[in-house]
Amino acid sequence: MELTILGCYAATPRTFTNPTSQVLEIKNRLFLIDCGEATQVQLRKNKIKFSKINHIFISHLHGDHVYGLIGLVSTFMLLNRTNDLHIYGPKGIKEMITLQLRLSNSWTSYGLYFHELESNESEIVFEDEKVIVKTIPLKHRIYTNGYLFREKIGEKxxxxxxxxxxxxxxxxxxxxxxxxxxxxxxxxxxxxxxxxxEPIPPKSYAFCSDTVYNENMIDLIKDVDTLYHESTFLESEATLAGKTMHSTAKEAASIALKANVKQLILGHYSTRYENISLFKEEAETIFPNVLLADDGKTFEI
Incomplete structure (x- = not known):
C-alpha cells in the first residue's frame, strides 16, 4: 500500500494548504478518499493518473471533504472518460452532485454510480479479489464514516x-x-x-476523519498497520474540540494506543496553528510511532 496526501488541513483552502483528500494505492488500484477543493489540481501536481481512479469514498458532506467532487466528476467527462465511476458516501451525495450536473446540463458520458450510506453499523461497501473496504462509523456534527481498507491474503x-x-x-x-x-x-x-x-502478510489502513474522541471505533481498527486520525486541535483547545466534535492530537494518540495500531498519521489540522510539529510532540506523549501528514507527502504502509 502507498498513501499520498493531497490535502490534510481543516475548514478552508489556503494558497499553501489544501482541505482533506488522499489517494490510497493497493496492488495497482487507486482509491480516492474524500475530495476537498483543489483535489484535481493536487492530483496533477502529484502526477496521479485520473483514469486509474474508479472508486471515490466520501466521509461526510461538509465542504472541506466534498466540494472538489463536482469539479472532478466534470473534468472526467472533459477528458472523455469511459470507465465507470463509483462514489460511496452519505445519503444525499447523489442529490448534491446530480443537481449541479442537471443545472449545468453537464451529464456525464460515462457510468456514474452512487452508493449512498446511512447505516450506523460498520458494513462492507466494496470488495474484489484483492481488497475489502468497510465503513468505520464516526461521531461528528453530521452523519460521518471513516473507511477501513484491508488487503486479502495473497497466493503463496x-x-x-x-x-x-x-x-x-x-x-x-x-x-x-x-x-x-x-x-x-x-x-x-x-x-x-x-x-x-508464505504470502506477504496483508496490509491494512484506517481513515478516520472527522470525529470527536470515539472509543467505539477501537474494535474495528484493532491492529491495523496504519491509522490516519484527525487531530484538528491541540489539547490546549480541548474544549473547542468537544464543541465542534473534533479530536485533539492527544486523543488521536489514545485511540491508536488502545487499538494497538502499528503507526499513527495525524492530519486535519486547524489552520490556527503555524507549526504542525506541535501535534506530533503532543501525540508522542501517549503513542510512540507518530507521523505527520502534509500536502504532497507519501507514506509506504
Whole structure:
C-alpha cells in the first residue's frame, strides 16, 4: 500500500494548504478518499493518473471533504472518460452532485454510480479479489464514516529452487500456489511447505476523519498497520474540540494506543496553528510511532 496526501488541513483552502483528500494505492488500484477543493489540481501536481481512479469514498458532506467532487466528476467527462465511476458516501451525495450536473446540463458520458450510506453499523461497501473496504462509523456534527481498507491474503510464493529440484511442471504451479500438495509421477509425495513460501502478510489502513474522541471505533481498527486520525486541535483547545466534535492530537494518540495500531498519521489540522510539529510532540506523549501528514507527502504502509 502507498498513501499520498493531497490535502490534510481543516475548514478552508489556503494558497499553501489544501482541505482533506488522499489517494490510497493497493496492488495497482487507486482509491480516492474524500475530495476537498483543489483535489484535481493536487492530483496533477502529484502526477496521479485520473483514469486509474474508479472508486471515490466520501466521509461526510461538509465542504472541506466534498466540494472538489463536482469539479472532478466534470473534468472526467472533459477528458472523455469511459470507465465507470463509483462514489460511496452519505445519503444525499447523489442529490448534491446530480443537481449541479442537471443545472449545468453537464451529464456525464460515462457510468456514474452512487452508493449512498446511512447505516450506523460498520458494513462492507466494496470488495474484489484483492481488497475489502468497510465503513468505520464516526461521531461528528453530521452523519460521518471513516473507511477501513484491508488487503486479502495473497497466493503463496513458489520456491524456485525447490521447483527446479523436483522438476515440477508448470501446469501444477497454480495448484501449488493455492496451497495444494503434489505427488510426482513416480509416486513421491511432496508437501506444499517444501515448495512454497508464505504470502506477504496483508496490509491494512484506517481513515478516520472527522470525529470527536470515539472509543467505539477501537474494535474495528484493532491492529491495523496504519491509522490516519484527525487531530484538528491541540489539547490546549480541548474544549473547542468537544464543541465542534473534533479530536485533539492527544486523543488521536489514545485511540491508536488502545487499538494497538502499528503507526499513527495525524492530519486535519486547524489552520490556527503555524507549526504542525506541535501535534506530533503532543501525540508522542501517549503513542510512540507518530507521523505527520502534509500536502504532497507519501507514506509506504
Amino acid at each position: 510464493k513458489l520456491n524456485a529452487e525447490a521447483m527446479k529440484h523436483y522438476q515440477i511442471q508448470t501446469c501444477y504451479f497454480q495448484n501449488i500456489k493455492n496451497g495444494k500438495d503434489i505427488t510426482l509421477d513416480d509416486g513421491t509425495f511432496i508437501g506444499n511447505d517444501k515448495l512454497t513460501f
